[in-house]
Amino acid sequence: MSASRTERLLNLLIALLNTKYGLRRSELREKVYHDTTSSDVAFGRMFERDKGELRQFGFDVETVTDKGWGSDDPATTRYRIGKESNRLPDVSLTPEECTVLILAAQLWEHAALGSAAAEAVRKLQAAGGLADAELPTGVQPRIRPAGQAFEDLVAAMHAQHPVSFRYLAGSTGKEEERLVEPWGLGSRFGQWYLVGHDRARGDKRFFRLTRLTSAVTVLDKESFTPPAGFNVRAELAALPELPLQTAVIDVDRGRLLGLRKRAVPAADGTQQPGTQGPAAGRDRIAVSFRDAETLGEELASYGPRVAVVSPPELASVVRRRLTAAAAFAAAPVPAVAFPAAGRPGRTRKGTSEDQLKRMLQLVPFLVHNQGLHISEVAARFGITRKALEDDLRILICSGLPEGYPDDLLDIQWDDDHVFITQALDLTRPVRFTVDEACALLTGLETLNGLPELAEGGALESVTLKLMAAAGEAGLKAAALSGPEVAPGNAATLETARAAIRSGAQLRLVYFSPQRDAVSERDVDPLRLYSLDNTWYLEAYCHSAVGLRNFRLDRIEALAPNGRPSARTAKPADSFPVKLFTPNDDDTLVVVELAPRGTGLADDYYAERTAPLPGGGMLAEIRFGSTDWLPMFVAQHGGMVRILEPDSLADASRAWIAAALAQYKDSPAGPID
Structure with missing residues (x-):
């Protein structure tokens, strides 16, 4: 990350924002760039690149031309940015609207668009429009991640680039290469679908993401224009349900x-x-x-x-x-080796643009939140204290071209509490990006399925306010539609929620498919959460003597047992909630994941991973019970296999061979 480039872009932005009549290129070269060595051509290229970067943030760099009076008075070109350019409009939310908005943003916390939702919330906090809100007791819906293909398709859809991928057609069972203009993504019948124009077939097509058999390639040299007024929810609503x-x-x-x-x-x-x-x-x-x-x-x-x-x-x-x-x-086994540092992160390396985007949120945030402890500010932005201090040091060296003390951003944090006294017209954050608008507006639309949130009008009113604030970016939210999150067994959810509110202990009758048995348990209910429309009860189980997660659709009976909760445990501090609670006596299992199965490393909280040639991955995962692992391997059909320990690898192979022996006379086709 180049601090000098970030500082240059920030200084250029401040200079262009704070000039009424505009600045000539020669003035900018002297006072902002301090450039005296490069040629006019080289400086011109750098200036055009920087203007392009500012335009990507949505700042419209205006060109003002003054015509000269004659040959001895040539035309003069000046540059400026309007003070309202790309500024987030004021958004004033009631506490009820803030509650709904935070729930909508948290839907994406462990999914694609999670970072965009968090940045959108920070912008509202920076603008002073988001008040502290109390979330509903024990109800925290989430959207299940849809894998790397989803993220790549969202990026291509918003940038209006076509994509290519290999796809297994449900009608023919044949795997083919597809070239598609991605118009929209949405969930229907519990599956994610891409809706787009198939160039080879010359018509609109629906593609189920689970049938993609390769990575998505984005053709960023090409572009397309989606149909006017396209709405993916309406398109998917027209899909007929498969016959029973x-x-x-x-x-x-x-x-x-x-x-x-x-x-x-x-x-x-x-x-x-x-x-x-x-x-x-x-x-x-x-x-x-x-x-x-x-x-x-x-x-x-x-x-x-x-x-x-x-x-x-x-x-x-x-x-x-x-x-x-x-x-x-049966494929050759790769060498099992993990990096010494453990599991590598999946986030890309930060860039100057990332740092500038953060700073444009940081300044208005500090203006509206004077005196916060520096550690709290760093936590709000999801960065380390050192990274925050690096940002602040760049900010205090940035300002107007003259460079006098009153022309610089003035920020102090000597006592670890951060104050800003000179903001140089950066008191309002940048308008929502398309990703940020989609994350919030799609989240709000998804919450419509929860009756207790849809009532009272807060959901509708906050949606209208955000649509107005998002402007053109908000219109593109119609290209994304989330899954239904309403539980299929509302009565069970309400019983559990009432027990959480009152502190009552529950007796439940639960079916465990791994044990293939039904058991009765006394539990202290702690929290309800969902992954799409699959709801879970997080509770302290007195039989297991620990935290457990129970799927609501596997609870056969649920009622208070007349005793209060022992309150011997608390729910996990943050999301994503782990469906599996690690213990010291768990078995460490090394698995190989095929390229299409690498998302299982996240789903099962791999402790260490290592990439393999061809896009696959090694993963070391901790399992409390290993009896069901042959089922796990068979279920995922060629996306995962066990490498260590040998006994589990042998057991899974024997399980699959015994199952296949029953179908020796049946035809087989390609796997989806």
């Missing part, structure tokens, strides 16, 4: 209670024409489904405990996943 079908499955007797609970009577019985009855020790059941891929993923995880009788399409899906898992498990 019935699967006939043979299940080991006494096993897979969760699958059995979903059994339905078959319309014509479970004995299919041309098939024999179930083998000894097995029961034949029927299960309703709409998407063969979704049910096939679940059935593949059950390995040799289930066999699909019909329909053939479902049997083919299960076999494809198992075949891919077996092939990956």
Whole structure:
């Protein structure tokens, strides 16, 4: 990161903002750049690059030309930036509106657009429009990350660049290269979809992100114009739901209670024409489904405990996943080596532009929050104290071209409390970027599914205020649509929420698919949160003597047991909430992740990772229970395999081989 470049851009911005009539290029070269050595051509190139950088921040650099009176009085060109250029309008929010807004921003905390949402909130804090708010008791919805493809597609969509990727067509089962103009991204039927113009087919198409079989390549040398008034939510609403079908499955007797609970009577019985009855020790059941891929993923995880009788399409899906898992498990094993520093971060290296963007938030934030401790300021911006002090040192050396004391930004933090007395017209933050506007407005739209938030008018009023503040960037939010976050079992959620508010202990009856058993537990409820529309209860479990996370759709009964919570534990300090609580006696497992499966490192909180040639990854993950890991490998169909310990690797291979033996006569196609 070049401090000199950041300082130069900041000084240029301040100079152009604080001139009424404009400054000539020669004046800027002398007083801002202090350039006396480079040629006119070299300086001109640097000046044009810097103007381009300021335009990327949304500051419109105006060119003012004064015509001369004659040949001895040539025309003069001056430059300036209007004081209202790209400034965030004043946004005044009520406490109720602040509550809704913070919840909308936090939806993305562990997902794509999380950093954009945090920056948007900081801008509102910097402008003094965001008051402290009390969040609803125990209810904290979240959007599940949709992987690197989602982030790449969002970036391409906002920059209006076409993309290419390999895609497995659901209708043909064939994998093909696609060249697409990305118009919008949204969630429907529990899946993320890309809506765009397929250039090869010359028409609009819908692409399910789970069917992308390669990384997304952004063609940043090309551009496109999306249709006027495009709304991805309206487009996805027109997608028909898949028809309801019935699967006939043979299940080991006494096993897979969760699958059995979903059994339905078959319309014509479970004995299919041309098939024999179930083998000894097995029961034949029927299960309703709409998407063969979704049910096939679940059935593949059950390995040799289930066999699909019909329909053939479902049997083919299960076999494809198992075949891919077996092939990956049999591939040559890479050397297992992790960097000494542990898990490398995924964030890109900071740039001068990043630092300038932060400073343009920092100055108005300090103006509206005088006297905060320097450590608190650093925490608000997600940086170290040293990084903040580096920013402040650049700021206090920046100002108007004359450079007199009154022409410089004046910031003091000698006693560790930060005060600013000269802001040089930087008292308002920059207007929302497209990413920031999309993060907030899409989050607010997503919260519409929670009745307690949709009531009272705060959700609607804050949406209107932010739309007005975002301007043109807000209109592009129609290209992004979040998932439904309303729970399917509202009564269970309300019972848990009431217990959290009152401090009551709960007795729950819970089905654990890993143990394939139902248990009764007494728990102290601490917090409710969601990942998309899957809701969890974080609670202290007295049976397990520790924090546990219970899926609401697996709670069969829930009621107060008449005792108060023991209050022996508190919820985790911050999100993302870990679905798995590490313990000293956990097993460390080394897995290899295929390029499409690298997101599992985040999902399962890998302690160490190492990149592999070709885009794959090694990951070291801590598991409290390892009995279900063969199910985990089979479920993900060629995206993950166990390398260490050897006993678990052998167990997963045996599990997959035994499952595949049941489908030796079934055709197999490519894995999605």
